[in-house]
Amino acid sequence: MKKKNFLEKNAAIVLFIALLVIWQLICTVFKVSEFIFPSPIQIGQNLFEFRTEILRHSWVTFWTTMVGFGISIMVGVMLGFLIGSSKIAYDALYPIMTAFNALPKAAFVPILVVWFGIGAGPAILTAFLISFFPIMVNIATALATIEPELEDVLRVLGASKKDIIVKIGMPRCLPFFFASLKVAITLAFVGTTVSEMSASNEGIGYLLISAGSSMRLPLAFAGLVSIGVMAMSMYELFAVIERKKTAWAHRS
Amino acid sequence: MKKKNFLEKNAAIVLFIALLVIWQLICTVFKVSEFIFPSPIQIGQNLFEFRTEILRHSWVTFWTTMVGFGISIMVGVMLGFLIGSSKIAYDALYPIMTAFNALPKAAFVPILVVWFGIGAGPAILTAFLISFFPIMVNIATALATIEPELEDVLRVLGASKKDIIVKIGMPRCLPFFFASLKVAITLAFVGTTVSEMSASNEGIGYLLISAGSSMRLPLAFAGLVSIGVMAMSMYELFAVIERKKTAWAHRS
Amino acid sequence: QTAIKFQLDWRFEGPSAFFLEPAAKGYFKQVGLDVSIDAGNGSGNAVNRVASGSYDIGFADMAALMEFHGNNPDAPNKPVAVMMVYNNTPASVITIKGSNVKKISDLTGKKLGAPVFDAGRRSFQLFQDANKLGPVNWISMDPALRETMLVKGDLDAITGFGFTSILNLEARGIKAEDIIAFPFAQNGVKLYGNAIIVSPKLIKENPAAIKAFLEAFTKGAKEVIANPDDSIQYVKQKDGIINVDLEKRRLRLAIKDAVVTPDAKAEGFGTLSLPRLALMASQVSDIYKTKTRVNPDFVWDGSFLPLASLKTVLPK
Amino acid sequence: MSDSFIKFDDVSHGYGDLPAQGKFAVENISLEVHTGGFIAIVGPSGCGKSTFMKLTTGLQKPSRGRITVGGNEVNGPLSFSGMAFQAPTLLPWRTTLENILLPLEIVEPFRFDFRKKKDEYIQRALKLLESVGLKGYADKFPWELSGGMQQRASICRALIHQPKMLLLDEPFGALDAFTREELWNILKDLWTEQQFNVILVTHDLREAVYLADTVYVMSKSPGKIVFKREIDLPRPRDLEITYTEAFTNIVHELRGHIGSIRSGK
Amino acid sequence: MSDSFIKFDDVSHGYGDLPAQGKFAVENISLEVHTGGFIAIVGPSGCGKSTFMKLTTGLQKPSRGRITVGGNEVNGPLSFSGMAFQAPTLLPWRTTLENILLPLEIVEPFRFDFRKKKDEYIQRALKLLESVGLKGYADKFPWELSGGMQQRASICRALIHQPKMLLLDEPFGALDAFTREELWNILKDLWTEQQFNVILVTHDLREAVYLADTVYVMSKSPGKIVFKREIDLPRPRDLEITYTEAFTNIVHELRGHIGSIRSGK
Numbered sequence A, B: 001m002k003k004k005n006f007l008e009k010n011a012a013i014v015l016f017i018a019l020l021v022i023w024q025l026i027c028t029v030f031k032v033s034e035f036i037f038p039s040p041i042q043i044g045q046n047l048f049e050f051r052t053e054i055l056r057h058s059w060v061t062f063w064t065t066m067v068g069f070g071i072s073i074m075v076g077v078m079l080g081f082l083i084g085s086s087k088i089a090y091d092a093l094y095p096i097m098t099a100f101n102a103l104p105k106a107a108f109v110p111i112l113v114v115w116f117g118i119g120a121g122p123a124i125l126t127a128f129l130i131s132f133f134p135i136m137v138n139i140a141t142a143l144a145t146i147e148p149e150l151e152d153v154l155r156v157l158g159a160s161k162k163d164i165i166v167k168i169g170m171p172r173c174l175p176f177f178f179a180s181l182k183v184a185i186t187l188a189f190v191g192t193t194v195s196e197m198s199a200s201n202e203g204i205g206y207l208l209i210s211a212g213s214s215m216r217l218p219l220a221f222a223g224l225v226s227i228g229v230m231a232m233s234m235y236e237l238f239a240v241i242e243r244k245k246t247a248w249a250h251r252s
Numbered sequence C: 001q002t003a004i005k006f007q008l009d010w011r012f013e014g015p016s017a018f019f020l021e022p023a024a025k026g027y028f029k030q031v032g033l034d035v036s037i038d039a040g041n042g043s044g045n046a047v048n049r050v051a052s053g054s055y056d057i058g059f060a061d062m063a064a065l066m067e068f069h070g071n072n073p074d075a076p077n078k079p080v081a082v083m084m085v086y087n088n089t090p091a092s093v094i095t096i097k098g099s100n101v102k103k104i105s106d107l108t109g110k111k112l113g114a115p116v117f118d119a120g121r122r123s124f125q126l127f128q129d130a131n132k133l134g135p136v137n138w139i140s141m142d143p144a145l146r147e148t149m150l151v152k153g154d155l156d157a158i159t160g161f162g163f164t165s166i167l168n169l170e171a172r173g174i175k176a177e178d179i180i181a182f183p184f185a186q187n188g189v190k191l192y193g194n195a196i197i198v199s200p201k202l203i204k205e206n207p208a209a210i211k212a213f214l215e216a217f218t219k220g221a222k223e224v225i226a227n228p229d230d231s232i233q234y235v236k237q238k239d240g241i242i243n244v245d246l247e248k249r250r251l252r253l254a255i256k257d258a259v260v261t262p263d264a265k266a267e268g269f270g271t272l273s274l275p276r277l278a279l280m281a282s283q284v285s286d287i288y289k290t291k292t293r294v295n296p297d298f299v300w301d302g303s304f305l306p307l308a309s310l311k312t313v314l315p316k
Numbered sequence D, E: 001m002s003d004s005f006i007k008f009d010d011v012s013h014g015y016g017d018l019p020a021q022g023k024f025a026v027e028n029i030s031l032e033v034h035t036g037g038f039i040a041i042v043g044p045s046g047c048g049k050s051t052f053m054k055l056t057t058g059l060q061k062p063s064r065g066r067i068t069v070g071g072n073e074v075n076g077p078l079s080f081s082g083m084a085f086q087a088p089t090l091l092p093w094r095t096t097l098e099n100i101l102l103p104l105e106i107v108e109p110f111r112f113d114f115r116k117k118k119d120e121y122i123q124r125a126l127k128l129l130e131s132v133g134l135k136g137y138a139d140k141f142p143w144e145l146s147g148g149m150q151q152r153a154s155i156c157r158a159l160i161h162q163p164k165m166l167l168l169d170e171p172f173g174a175l176d177a178f179t180r181e182e183l184w185n186i187l188k189d190l191w192t193e194q195q196f197n198v199i200l201v202t203h204d205l206r207e208a209v210y211l212a213d214t215v216y217v218m219s220k221s222p223g224k225i226v227f228k229r230e231i232d233l234p235r236p237r238d239l240e241i242t243y244t245e246a247f248t249n250i251v252h253e254l255r256g257h258i259g260s261i262r263s264g265k
């Protein structure tokens, strides 16, 4: 309603730059060596110097993550609907899913590699396995907590369970669906990277290990920066869609 | 309202046993060798044989995870409140947090070791770093979507922002707080384990690597089972508290 | 009692008995040191942790130490090797009967698997040059995956430490006689293996502690070499899940391949030959493409060695 | 009467586990409504009027007794009813227009060709909105409407699919007298035209007498039907009738019954 | 008048960015209410009555004009008001009793010793509940109450902390005539005793005339005050007065004004 000032409009960028400056200052003042914690300038130099390599690896990581993330949205939503709308599925699946998700996916990568060979297969699967859970949980919670008063509005029309989910469950859980997407996309990137770290010849995960093994921490951090940028872009994408689709919920 | 039959009451256990039986059958029928995918019986044997060791490592992993998880609840709730109640904090922090959370925490473990030495320090921190995000996101979303009508009930009494959060924000977001706890606890276990895998003398993570590197997959899986059981117990604990505290939301 | 934090290169497996046995038997205590030993996850990390001051003493591959020196010329606290333990690198090229590698020269153009950080893979160029091999194709993977993939037939050969990969292959049901190993050391690559490294801070502040540490270590090493099977109990104390028989074999293999080797006998336990070190420094500078060339004088300091005790370590 | 459309046969209902303790919200309800009948229910707050509505539509299954509607026992929600709940219960993520179109997305036969005929349906919804005085508010969200406007939108939603059975739970409670009387007539005309069944819950006795064929008076909790009054005023009725003595007499009679319920307890 | 407690000075207000387009929900409102005054607002649905309430309590900041309450300009929510919203807005995670105690957890001085005096406060809440006919429902959750019961609980919540300014937005809309009249008297007695300020929004003209000192009639949207009627009926009043001619005359007069608003447009 009121006009935003510069700070408000560019809060993220301002904070980001402030953090960079502080980080650089700490590194410079305390003479932190680059093998302990590289400074933004060192990272920037590496980002620039190896930009083609980093871009190539980033692209691999990006599309792999997107495929895995796409699967995880589908499966997460489906499982969420199942668990959120059936008491018995809730009781049966939820604890087992929780147990499964507490297992470090890195431990499964070797097994996936044995089945799918090295490359995109295990990475996609890891990204999926690690990231569907938050989606499932939020959708299930949103569905399980639908106000019966709203449900009755449809039930009185003779609506099927599916109608109720589509017309009430989905729109009502949209804000929390977006919330879970934000969590899931970060996990999907982690999953891809972790898988690439242990079985791949390309991708940021490979770059991390490769740079790490020759103790080139600034290059490894440049790879991390690239992941961060990709995740942030996805966040901004979600934020745009979210603003359009859930304005009604953010009306305060 | 109606009496539950046996299946409904023990859905999780029934499903669990069914899965075990199928898994064992597949392993037996297709003669899957134990270093590709161990069978439940082999895992069971190892669980029994190394029970004292597994218990010892599990205990380390458990308490480390709990400390990290405790910190992540505190920080996650605080950040969630901050982001959920201040537009500028939302705009500034959310994208950066998302970027940070997309970075594989495993990449930071070596850095944490430099500061804290190997052992519980990096594990606690990794568990925290990996698991606060879902809590933050759900709390922020719940707060940002409070119905202004409910808010007005307090505002008209001259309530402070803090009052509104405590009396409306918190109870209203409780179901999604519990949802995020379920996600966060699994991540906390993953964080601890991942850290132990590269920087510890003990804990299930160490056991996984130790067993994995000497190709004792059944023992590694026994370690995974232990994590699963711990996570499931925490889930059940949350579920009990949740049933008590959020019955109002599950009234359908 | 001086507190010393010690960082292993790897987990508590057979070879760690070299440190765990003197600790368990109180040899460090006797010389006034309170040594705490932590498992590691690679030589690179061990070097880093000593360099950063998190640890006082560590156990790490000489090549990793050299690479650190070469890449961090300005680092204020570069670790220094003070005692050589694996006189020969345990790195080997390994394959199994049935793969299409029968002899070293078959390796040209083949698929080799190893993690990017594997010492054998990183110094493979030396092996190539020494054996006049053409280029090979590398596949990257987790350490524990390479043997599985070799057995599955996805790879033609792997690089790795003999005492790890051979045992892992056996665990996958490959008979000992079907495993073919080409150790670097016996095929023209005379790199040094793991050494004890210390932080220069410790050298400045408490050189006596280093001397004491090496003295106690040497006493233990002698007993380990004399009776490796007996030593595994000390490893078992640290990590209850180890397979004792397997670790006994691993330790014996490590001693045979890396510690009690012809080169070690020639140069003496614990010490090294400066020309060989200089050659290695130049080789590492070349193949690891370090930022600056490695100066062998900064990497090694033999002045803390308990020369008298050392002579008695190796069996005649 | 074989013509009865809605039939309650000694129905009692309580929520949760209260019925097990013999505590009911409504008790021993028996009534019959013929096809096309218009009944009104009046009674003190909390006596079980809304519960009665939920039972009729199958939203609640009776703890005891039997309910038949259109010849079939009610076992779950019916698909030919339209209901305006006591609270407006508009979906906050839909505009007023979208809220009103909702039944057409659910109920056959509209559902079948909803996409194809959407424009036609929108026209119908807009006309309905205009008739309740909400012209120009189609694209507003529910929380941009005043309380009374929400209630009117909710009435439109109950009517849009021309249900065979219309249930209105205090539909005009938040409206001023004039708007209210206007809506009475709109409802009356629709009903005269289409002859659907109506159950109207109201606290306004004039409203009940003006619109209904039969008025039932319920007692305080647990709600029983304590009085039934056929309204034999001639139809078509118009607002003039509310000033006649016959009308006021009926209103006073009902008022007396309700009064005696209160003092009787 | 220096005694005026509430003062509106040419206040206009619109929601969102409508004011920029010159569209207001309420327009050019000026009025003064003396300390302890009881006013009622009547007007057609959607005319801006609830908006007026929100402006008075500071929940909305006026787009134009100036509002003072108790001598200070209203810049944000006040802390001495009690409000029963048009919808009951009870918090679903609190029992009825806990909902009613809410203001005591927020407003000073109660907040200060809430823990210590909790038992006393609970007694007070239970008494209030009993007076509105909700004895025995203290431990029920809001969704276990009927619509009218929720509304009564919401009135209790507005009263519990004895606010200096009480705002009631159609508080009795979902109640039957008898319960409603009972509550009129309860409110009247409380007000006579404590002399707080009351603003009552209602569609029931008898209610407005029976209870208020002054009745304001608002026009259709955008809401302006088109008529102000001082109710000069003697106090104390009791229900008998509603049958007097003086009373019915005022009601008819107001009715006429509202009617002319409608036809005038």
Ligand SMILES: Nc1ncnc2c1ncn2[C@@H]1O[C@H](COP(=O)(O)OP(=O)(O)OP(=O)(O)O)[C@@H](O)[C@H]1O
Pocket: D015, D016, D025, D044, D045, D046, D047, D048, D049, D050, D051, D052, D086, D221, E143, E144, E145, E146, E147, E148, E149, E174
């Ligand atoms: N969901 C529910 N769970 C438990 N009890 C309920 C529920 N709904 C209603 N009740 C109880 O049933 C009784 C009847 O409620 P109902 O809503 O039918 O009353 P009503 O006649 O519609 O009242 P009003 O005129 O106030 O709306 C009340 O005592 C109420 O407390």
Ligand SMILES: Nc1ncnc2c1ncn2[C@@H]1O[C@H](COP(=O)(O)OP(=O)(O)OP(=O)(O)O)[C@@H](O)[C@H]1O
Pocket: D143, D144, D145, D146, D147, D148, D149, D174, E015, E016, E025, E044, E045, E046, E047, E048, E049, E050, E051, E052, E086, E221
């Ligand atoms: N939150 C809001 N956002 C936008 N417009 C609003 C909002 N609240 C009310 N309005 C608009 O303001 C006008 C007045 O609404 P208000 O709620 O004050 O009416 P009212 O007199 O209380 O009506 P009723 O008797 O139906 O409750 C209406 O046209 C309504 O659409």
Ligand SMILES: Cc1ncc(C[n+]2csc(CCO)c2C)c(N)n1
Pocket: C009, C010, C011, C013, C015, C041, C042, C043, C044, C117, C143, C161, C164
């Ligand atoms: C007993 C023993 N086994 C293997 C290695 C080799 N190694 C060193 S680091 C690393 C990978 C983990 O980062 C591997 C396989 C060793 N040094 N000691």
Ligand SMILES: [Mg+2]
Pocket: D049, D050, D051, D086, D169, E146, E147, E148
């Ligand atoms: Mg009701």
Ligand SMILES: [Mg+2]
Pocket: D146, D147, D148, E049, E050, E051, E086, E169
């Ligand atoms: Mg209103």
